[in-house]
Amino acid sequence: MICIVISKQDIASMNIAKFLLSMERWKEKDGVYLNDEKMLYFIDDVHIYHDNVDEEIENLGYSPDTIIFASRHASAAKKKTLSIHAVGNFSNAEYGGKDATLVLCNPLLMRKALELLNEKSLEEYEVCYEATHHGPYLEKPCFFIEVGSTEKEWGDERACKAIAEVILEIEEKQYEIAIGIGGGHYAPRFTDLALEKDIAFGHIAAKYAVPYLNDGMLRKMIEATPGCKRVYFHGEYKEIKEILKRIDVEISDK
Numbered sequence: 001m002i003c004i005v006i007s008k009q010d011i012a013s014m015n016i017a018k019f020l021l022s023m024e025r026w027k028e029k030d031g032v033y034l035n036d037e038k039m040l041y042f043i044d045d046v047h048i049y050h051d052n053v054d055e056e057i058e059n060l061g062y063s064p065d066t067i068i069f070a071s072r073h074a075s076a077a078k079k080k081t082l083s084i085h086a087v088g089n090f091s092n093a094e095y096g097g098k099d100a101t102l103v104l105c106n107p108l109l110m111r112k113a114l115e116l117l118n119e120k121s122l123e124e125y126e127v128c129y130e131a132t133h134h135g136p137y138l139e140k141p142c143f144f145i146e147v148g149s150t151e152k153e154w155g156d157e158r159a160c161k162a163i164a165e166v167i168l169e170i171e172e173k174q175y176e177i178a179i180g181i182g183g184g185h186y187a188p189r190f191t192d193l194a195l196e197k198d199i200a201f202g203h204i205a206a207k208y209a210v211p212y213l214n215d216g217m218l219r220k221m222i223e224a225t226p227g228c229k230r231v232y233f234h235g236e237y238k239e240i241k242e243i244l245k246r247i248d249v250e251i252s253d254k
Contacts, residue, residue, distance in 0.1 A: 002038045002109075003057055003064035004167055007047050012072035012147045012154035017042070019157075019164035020070075032060060038168070039064065047071050047136060047144070048096035054140035066106045066141045068167060073130075073148030081148040081186065082117045082159060084110050085130035086202055087138075088224065090209040090217060096135020100217065102203055102224040104141040108172040111200035113145055116169055118195060120162040125153075129180075129187040129194065131206035141226070175200035177227040178252075182207050183234030193232060202228060207235060215243050222249055 006017040020040060026033040033040035041057055043050050047069045054067060073083055088102030097103070110129075117127045130146075145167065147159045154160075177200045180190040185206045193199050202225025205213055213221075218240070222228045230250040233241075244251055 001062065001064040003062070003067045004038060004040050005047060005050075005053055005067060005069050006040060006042045007050075007071065008042055008044050009046050010072050011151065012160060013047070013070050015155065015157065015160035016070040016147075016164050016167070019161045020167065023164060024168060030060070032062070048134045049136060051097070051135065051137040053136065054138040064140065066109055066143075067138065068109075069142065069144045070163060070167065071144050071146045072154045073146035075149040078149050079186070080125045080153055081146070082120075082122065082125045082127050082163065083130045083146050083148060083186070084113050084117070085144050085146075086110070086132045086204070086224070087135065087142055087144065088132050088203070089134065090132070090205060090212040093135060095133070097137045098135070100212070101137060102132065102220045103138055104224050104226065105143050105202045106141040106172075107177045107200040107202035107225055107227065108175060109170050110143050110202065111175050111194055112170045112173055113166050114191070114194055116166040117162065120165070122159060122162055125159060126186070128191045129201055129204055131185050131187055131204045131209065133185070176230060177202065177225060178230040178232050179221045179225050179228055180204040180232050180234065181213065181240060182210065182237060189234040190232060199232070201232075202226075210237060210240070213240055215246070218243055219247060222247065
């Protein structure tokens with residue numbers, strides 16, 4: 001089962017929920033909406049600070065395999081984006097979660113969601129992975145799917161409907177699973193590699209996070225990306241590659 005977490009404080013999240021509820025038949029029980037394969041769970045605060053949502057859901061008697069946070073994305077650049085990313089922090093937890101802690105992700109569902117978003121062809125929006133960069137903390141596999149980056153986009157029904165459709169359509173498909181290191185926050189190289197070569201990325205460390213990638217954090221990236229066998233780079237990082245040679249993972253510069 002997949003659980004979609006909706007924030008009542010998030011305009012985009014509520015718009016996505018509106019389409020999810022209208023496009024499927026759901027049974028409502030104590031504020032939780034259920035169908036055969038998915039459930040909707042509403043929270044009163046924002047996603048990134050709502051730690052241990054998986055425990056809350058399990059206390060209600062449900063045990064989803066993956067949790068998806070349907071959310072807005074905000075940025076000073078005001079880019080129009082439909083994006084996907086894993087959860088956690090490489091250093092201090094400035095925006096939720098725990099310091100230097102990465103959360104399990106589901107790279108196969110993330111990759112399929114990226115592909116489906118790309119197929120929706122909303123031309124004014126950039127479809128991309130984002131680097132791992134915020135909370136919440138939980139122990140179930142999870143990821144964010146977001147519409148950005150201003151209130152105009154959060155209220156764009158075409159964009160919110162596209163995300164709702166993707167959430168309802170996604171299913172796991174087998175790909176090579178990898179992590180990415182380097183490049184910008186919106187991960188252009190890793191997005192292109194994923195779509196061109198059928199690679200499923202999990203955790204991505206943008207170049208601003210590279211100073212925090214010691215042996216322990218690199219192992220966390222791999223362990224929190226189930227099935228990871230390879231590391232791809234955007235940029236030259238000789239010291240990191242030397243560390244990775246001691247870890248059971250392949251290194252690719254292609």
